[in-house]
Amino acid sequence: MFLFMSNWSDLKNNPRLKNIYETRLHILRLMREFFWSEGFVEADSPIALRLAGQEPYLNPMEVVIKNSFDSDFKFYLRTSPEYALKKILAAGWSKVFEISKCFRNQESFGGTHNPEFTMVEWYRSPGTYWDFMDDSEAMFKYVGEKLGIKNLCFGDLKVDYLGDWDRKSVKDLWMTFLGKNLDDYLSVDAIGKLVVESGLQFDQQDKYEDLFYKLFLNKIEPNLGLDKPVFVYDYPAQMCSLSKLCEHDDRYAQRAELYVAGLELANGFGELTDFKLQKINLEKDKTLRTQLGKPTWPVDEDFIAALKSGINTAGGIALGVDRMVLLFTGARDINEVIFQSVADQVNN
């Protein structure tokens, strides 16, 4: 079903696709200008990692690197530059960004995903999650004003992003769209009952995240960011391995996601900098990977050591550049904003 291509002959013959690609290149330049003008340093970190992240539901791609004696070393293509950038913070930089090619396996070839995608990720230390919400808003407005684009478009939706953006806690959204206090649904039992009451399927194997997302994706997400972009923040703590707990309520953690026209665009954290707690969380994630039957590898001790050396409070976020280009250009499919997407290469 995904036949919205962007290959060389499309760029040559189809003015709409050519314009999308030119806008993409322009956006990359403007993004750099924005971060440089804010005093950020552009980092450059490896794509192939010996130890990938532990996110239970991501599938890193394996690559084998051979040395000159033909011995094999198993590596993984990064799913994000997160650990590397936090190590760079530990090395003494305080404001870093990277525009990175990232890879995730077992995702759809088109629509709003491509297995190879471009992400801009940035950190401020010292910094909080409120800072990157401000940065995201300022960056979109900087880019959009230079491009002269007034609305972000996705499907039939047009979103005005030049006014003030919204910020809503997950708890507020639950009250608005489900009429329930999320405080009462922080256990698998309670949220499982609500899933059944809401007419959705409940499976004994479902983890808290699965049940949360069944409700969130069906009842809440399609309503997010329809008039203006919205940051959704403070997620249940069990879903946030890399974030700091909220000071006002330790059942929630400082995680925030950006939504525009029902599309998730970015995910960031008030970063967990306590090395002991970080190690515990990552080991838990690794155990969950084993339970899910996924390949595992050791927790990156060099990352834990970087945290142990001492990092200021930090806020960091990863934003999908391909989706950003899609919104600015009104493209119909992610394959239209990527030159030679996986689908394009597989089908031609």
Place this chain on the structure above:
Amino acid sequence: MASTSEIRKGVVIKHQNDLFVVVDFQHINPGKGAAFVRTRMKNLASGKVIEITYKTSETVDIVSVQFQNMQYLYKNGDNYVFMNMDTYDQIEMDGDLVGTDGKYLKESLEVIVGLYEERPVSIQLPKKIQYKVVEAPPAVKGDSASGNVTKEIKLDNGLTVQAPIFIKEGEEILVNTETGEYSARA
């Protein structure tokens, strides 16, 4: 019951005792939880479109639909009439179910029609359809210099598309039915 991996455009799903035809679907992976399939489907009785997001491990009740090559004949009011090319039987399909695909139909075009209990519920168009250009304003000198590299042209079934300025009346062109755009000279 079937796996969500069998969800495709045109399949019919029984959901809470109503029948729905899938008009679009999209795999989504929130990254912090298992993968999901967001499905847009149209109620066969009321025509109302709903969106349901299934976890990929869930099961769905997919009812059997027969796919049949048919030829488009003509429009009858809001409905479309097709002919079974094996039996020459004619069937009429609800305009609502044809939806925006209707604008691509032209006499004697072959399409695949999905039939549920002999009732037509979905059509699949060819990816590219050939049309004759019936109206194409001539290129004006300076058009390409001012950035006007396309113009609106009208095709033999009434469809209008943007095409390169060199396309002339009477030519045959191909239109991509997924994007609604000019694809190439035929």
